[in-house]
Amino acid sequence: MANFSTNEFKAGLKIMLDGEPCNILENEYVKPGKGQAFNRVKIRKLISGKVLEKTFKSGDTFEGADVLDTTLAYLYNDGEFWHFMNNETFEQIAADAKAVGENVKWLVENDDCTITLWNGNPISVTPPNFVELEITETDPGLKGDTAGTGGKPATLTTGAVVRVPLFVQIGEVIKVDTRTGDYVSRVQK
Amino acid sequence: MSHAVAWQPSASLEVLKKRSFILRQIREFFFQRQVMEVDTQALSAATVTDQHLAGFATRFNNPLSPQVQTLYLQTSPEYAMKRLLAAGSGCIYQLAKAFRNEEAGRHHNPEFTMLEWYRLGFDDHQLMAELDQLMQLLVGCEAADKMTYQQAFLQHLQCDPLTADLMALRQLASAQGFEDIAANEQDRDTLLQLLFSCVIEPLIGQQRPVFVYNFPASQAALARIDEGDPRVARRFELYFGGLELANGFYELSDPTEQRQRFEADNAKRRLVGLAEQRLDERFLAALEHGLPECAGVAVGIDRVIMLALKASRIDQVLPFAIDRA
Structure with a gap:
């Protein structure tokens, strides 16, 4: 793999760090007027998923990750x-x-x-940003209730638990935002 | 076809009006104090020897000489202004463009506006007091705090920067989360600068500006060494709101020591694989002739304007930042 210098650290670049592939999220330049320049870099470790901040001397190079x-x-x-x-x-x-x-x-x-x-x-x-899953378990709520109250927990076929409005019932298919785990809407079958 | 080209200024016209007002305030401040404005040339036959400053070089094709000459854009107007001082100018100030290659970011633009001034008969503390007044005028801030470089480290890192050895600083940097740099770093000053910039600077000067003075002698730059404590130099910096704003010296006037420092810089450059720089012999000759006792300071005016206007990025206060150059 090619080596990359700190000035090539753009969001999305993948480099090796401590034996683990990492995704560059942010890169900020820090330099005292008369002193050494540094790059403060925010990275996501791609295996553990951890996000952390690292500081390097400007111009240091790192191996790219395949x-x-x-x-x-x-x-x-x-x-x-x-x-x-x-x-x-x-x-x-x-x-x-x-x-x-x-x-x-x-x-x-x-x-x-x-x-x-x-x-x-x-x-x-x-996963995709939105998935559609069927509800296997939830308290039968009041019919005619509209969204806006706190809602209730519902278990989906995959075991995921999301908060849904009271009117949503067992057997219905709902659309969920996988990035937040939030209920989006009912899906007409 | 020109629709996609970003030709408009980086800063809003509203900001540029305020910028104009601040520049006028600065000129008025020095006019009242009878400090003469000068405008020295930005091109010079020599540049600085600092390991951590990179100049822009260009080539001069002289219509009266077949030889092509390398010229450098100033990284600050310091050498030219000191030549004026040696020539007997008296107190002077300048609003100059400074150029530093390899610098760009939220707080850096490779071309920026620098206010630099020199006061005959002042020492560093008298000059800090004057800069404090100017800051209160321009930014509307409270009077500045003062602490030594040593106090800043003792207070925020429980470490004495004047006595800690390389291993102690590496351990400290590692404990602060900088193990990548600490693991192999051989230079004490790099570690001190890392700890100062990344740990101390975000903690100080939040409420009101703070002067940090008596920098380690190893980071003296062009400041004289303190007579009472040779471990420190009479160099100060000003910080406010997470920004480094100014760097000042009780000026070194000894030409022999100045030459030795330049040569030591070049030795360091060799060590890290940078090209040596030819010494600015005109500047050194001016010191030989005699620099009057004085203190001088350089202020990053774009950053002062950022503070006055509560801007978070330098490009918000520049007519045309580097991405629109």
Whole structure:
């Protein structure tokens, strides 16, 4: 992989740091008038997901990380791995629980997910921004109630729990924002 | 076809009007004090030797000489102004453009406006008092606090910057979350600058400006070494609202020591793989002739305007920042 200097650190660049691929989020230049220049860099570690701030001397170089985002459709879970397929080449990739992480609760069959590969291996799975899932469990609320009150918890087929308005019932399909875990709307079947 | 070209100013016209007013206030301040305005040339045959300052170089094609000459844009008007002082100008000030290559960011533009002035018969503390008055006038702030560089480190990092050795500073930097730099750094001053810029600076001068004075002798720049405590130089800086605003000296006037410092700079440049700089012999000759006893300070005027207008980025107060140059 090529090496990158601090002046090439743009949002989205992937570099290796402490043996882990990292995504650059922000890069700020700090320099005392007569002193050494530094770059204060905000990064996301791509395996642990941790966001942290690092400070480097301006001009220091780091090895690039062979990280690639690819869009694949979710197929199924075999108990150990989650399988995804490229709908054009039909090539399949299996991600482990570590890569899927918390997002397991947003995986819907045939949905296009972003799989991040490091040296060809999946290290994270990002679901679409919106998914549609059926409610399997929720308190029967008052019919005729409109949104606006605090709502109630509802469990979805994947096990995810989201707050929904009181009028939403078991068996209904709802649209959820996976970035926030918020209910968006009911979906007409 | 020109629709996509950002030709408009970086700063709003409202801001530029206020900027104009601040420049007028500065001129009035010095007029009242009988300090003469000068406008020295921005191009010079020599540049600074500082390891951490990068000049812009250009080539002069002289219509009266076949030789192409390298000229540098000033990183500050300091050498030219000191040549005027040596020539007997008396107290002088200048609103100059300064140029520093490799500098750009939220608080940096590679070309910026610098206010620099020299007061004969002043020492660093008298000059700090005058700068304090100017700041109150321009920014409407309270009177500044004062602390030594040593006090700043003792108070915020429980470390004495004048006695801590390289290993102690590396451990301290590591404990503050700078392990990437601390692991291999061989230069004490780099670690001190890291700790000062990234830990201390955000903590000081928030309510009112603060002068930090008596910098370590190893960071004396063009300040004289203190007679009572040779570990420190009579150099000060001013900080306010997270911005470094000014750098001043009780000026070194000894030409021999000045030459030694330039040569030491060049030795450091060699060590880190930078090209050596030819010494500014005209500046050194002026010191040989005699620089009067004086104190001088350089103020980043764009940053002062940022404070006066509560701007968060330098490009918000510049007519055309570097991305619209």
